[in-house]
Amino acid sequence: MLVKTRFVLYIAILIPQMMPPEPLLITNDVLWIRKFSLNDAAFVLALVNDPDWLKNIGDRDVHDLSQARKFIENGPLSTYQEKGFGLYVFGTQNTPAGMVGLLQRDYLCKPDLGYAILPEFRNKGLTYQACALLLDFESRRMEIDSVYAMVSPDNHASVGVLKKLGFIEKQMIDNDGTKSRLFEVRL
Secondary structure (H helix, E strand, O other), rough: OOHHHHHHHHHHHHHHHOOOOOEEEOOOOOEEEOOOHHHHHHHHHHOOOOOHHHHHHOOOOOHHHHHHHHHHHHHHHHHHHOOOEEEEEEOOOOOEEEEEEEEOOOOOOOOEEEEEEEEHHHOOOOHHHHHHHHHHHHHHHHOEEEEEEEOOOOOOHHHHHHHHHHEEEEEEEOOEEEEEEEEEEEE
């Protein structure tokens, strides 16, 4: 009887830590993608303050856990309700690694792919896999035939991911003084 009790207790302690807090949206053998929750505040705080995020995406004025929760509420959680899609968390095992999703910007006629990944998970193919999984899922779910992606002019790593995904560079765009390279892929 003692062994059975320890086993049940062991399972009860481990299972919540092994599973992502939100239901999985998409998964494969390597990674999972799920909706954001307010429990992701520490992850968001780290991601949006990464030097590469600040250089290529910009400062989102998220400098503590409270601001990170507001970022999640006003960003991903809001767009799930308004648009039916948005940014999602992706990770390996029980650890968030990055975000990936589609955004609908006022100045673009099609959704655009957005993504970012923490430094310790880079150069492992995870961003490519997360983008490929998400594009396949959303193209079928939303019945869309092409998607844009915008990249800061000097973000060569991101351009490499887009080219591997089959994106073609279309033009340079200027949005409120910020120049970006615009790419498109047919799905």
